[in-house]
Amino acid sequence: MSVSKSGLLAGLRLPPASALPGVGLVQRWRDTLVECLPRRVRRWLALRNPRLVVRPHGDDAELLLQIGAEREPVGGLDLRTGGTITAALARPPKQGWRETWLELPADRVLLRRTTLPSQVKDTLHQVVRFELDRLTPFAARDVYFDARTLGSLARGTKLDVQVAVVRRDAAADWLDRLREARSPAARLAWVGAWAGANLLPREERPKPQRLRSLVTPLLWLLVLGLVAAVLLTPLWQKQRALEALDAELRRVRSAAIEVEEVREALERARLGSVEVLNRKREQPRMTDLLRELTDLLPDGTWVQTLNFREGDVDARGESDQATALIGLLEQGPGIDAVRFRSPVMQVASTGQERFHISFDYSRPESP
Numbered sequence: 001m002s003v004s005k006s007g008l009l010a011g012l013r014l015p016p017a018s019a020l021p022g023v024g025l026v027q028r029w030r031d032t033l034v035e036c037l038p039r040r041v042r043r044w045l046a047l048r049n050p051r052l053v054v055r056p057h058g059d060d061a062e063l064l065l066q067i068g069a070e071r072e073p074v075g076g077l078d079l080r081t082g083g084t085i086t087a088a089l090a091r092p093p094k095q096g097w098r099e100t101w102l103e104l105p106a107d108r109v110l111l112r113r114t115t116l117p118s119q120v121k122d123t124l125h126q127v128v129r130f131e132l133d134r135l136t137p138f139a140a141r142d143v144y145f146d147a148r149t150l151g152s153l154a155r156g157t158k159l160d161v162q163v164a165v166v167r168r169d170a171a172a173d174w175l176d177r178l179r180e181a182r183s184p185a186a187r188l189a190w191v192g193a194w195a196g197a198n199l200l201p202r203e204e205r206p207k208p209q210r211l212r213s214l215v216t217p218l219l220w221l222l223v224l225g226l227v228a229a230v231l232l233t234p235l236w237q238k239q240r241a242l243e244a245l246d247a248e249l250r251r252v253r254s255a256a257i258e259v260e261e262v263r264e265a266l267e268r269a270r271l272g273s274v275e276v277l278n279r280k281r282e283q284p285r286m287t288d289l290l291r292e293l294t295d296l297l298p299d300g301t302w303v304q305t306l307n308f309r310e311g312d313v314d315a316r317g318e319s320d321q322a323t324a325l326i327g328l329l330e331q332g333p334g335i336d337a338v339r340f341r342s343p344v345m346q347v348a349s350t351g352q353e354r355f356h357i358s359f360d361y362s363r364p365e366s367p
Contacts, residue, residue, distance in 0.1 A: 052085065052097040052183065055191075056104065056174050063089060065097065077181075079173060085183040099186040099206075102174055109190040109199075110136060110165045113150075115158045121149065128163055136165050143167055144188055144199035166190070166199055175204075289313065289361055292332045297325070300352070314341070314358045322353035329359060336360045 053064040053071060059079040064071040075089040085100070112135045120127040128147045132140045143165045150160040171188055178185050188200035198205075286308060293303065293315075301319035308314075319325060322344045329338045338359040345354045 050097045052100045054100060054102050054174065054178065054185070056102070061174065066101075077177070079177055082180060085178070085181045088181075100178055100183045101187040101189060102171065102178065102185040102200075103193075104166060104171060104188070104190045106191045108166055108170050109193075112136065112163045112165070114161050114163065115153060116161050118152065118157055118159050121159060124149065124159075124161065128161070132163075132165065135163055138165065138167065144171060144201070146197050146199045148194060148197070162194075164190070164193070164197060164199060171199075175200075288334075292335065293329075296328050296332045296335075298328065301325070308361070311360055311362055312358065313361045314356075316354075316356050318347060318350065318352040318354050320352055322355040325355060325357060329357070334362045336362070 051066040052074075053066050054077060055062045055064060056079070061077040061079070062073060063075040063077055063085070065074045077085070077088045114131070114135055116124070116127060116131075124147055128135075128145065129140045132138065132143065132145060136143070144167075145163060145165045147161055147163045150162055152158065153160050166188075175185055175188070184206045185200060186205050187198045189197050190199075289308060293306075297303070298319070298321060300321070301317065303315050303317040305316045306313070326338045326340070329335050336359065338357065341356040341358050346352075347354055
């Protein structure tokens with residue numbers, strides 16, 4: 001199965017720009033942005049995209065060039081003669097105009113207000129088309145109409161709707177004349193119409209060039225994106241700088257905590273070493289103990305085993321006068337709580353007494 005390139009391109013249809021998501025929002029942003037610009041800049045932008053307004057009075061019409069919110073008369077048009085719109089302009093714009101609007105006198109338009117259920121909000125125009133014969137003395141096929149909602153009623157269950165109606169024959173001749181002039185009307189409104197009012201049905205409006213209709217919103221979207229980038233970039237940079245400072249602060253805080261832990265460990269080690277030195281300084285010396293025992297124990301006494309642990313002394317040996325050892329040892333400085341650990345026993349082979357004595361020994365105070 002083969003498909004020609006022309007057939008493929010013909011089947012490829014781009015959606016209208018107004019149907020694209022976000023285009024309406026972009027247009028509102030664009031209008032708001034343009035309103036913030038200086039008047040000269042607004043006029044310069046409007047001159048690049050003006051509209052031609054045809055305001056009929058009987059068989060004659062005044063041609064107005066709408067530049068932004070301002071209108072300038074640029075010529076006149078006769079319903080009874082032919083020719084293009086450009087030929088009827090006294091001062092044709094250099095870059096042409098974007099579209100043509102037909103603006104009828106206000107007395108040609110019939111305005112009516114009615115209430116409809118809120119469920120028809122999304123299909124308002126279709127419902128109004130069916131209600132035209134009830135709201136007006138005309139049938140839907142004989143008129144052009146448009147409708148808008150003015151608000152909600154009955155706690156949101158009803159819509160306050162305004163309908164604008166004009167007979168087709170009041171505008172048909174001028175619509176045909178504009179088509180012959182190679183500038184068909186894209187909008188049919190009236191003097192004093194609400195913003196965005198268009199009595200012309202969609203099927204009778206000129207089809208916009210799809211690529212051109214897409215380019216303008218996309219360009220405005222690009223401009224808004226660049227403006228947003230310019231506004232948000234400093235905030236993003238400050239946020240990045242804040243995150244960097246926060247990371248640096250966390251690093252410094254972590255280092256400070258480590259330093260504090262090391263300092264505390266060193267302090268504990270110092271205190272431990274000082275405690276060891278203090279305890280060592282407070283502990284009595286074995287040499288002092290041996291000297292004291294040598295001076296206190298009488299001749300004929302010798303010590304076989306001597307144990308010293310944390311101030312507790314345990315001595316075993318033999319002596320000629322073991323029972324007198326307690327009184328002798330109690331006279332020594334730093335010696336307290338002298339006591340026999342076991343009864344004194346007589347050694348038959350030597351005639352001496354075997355003793356087992358314990359006492360508390362502390363470092364004697366310096367005189």
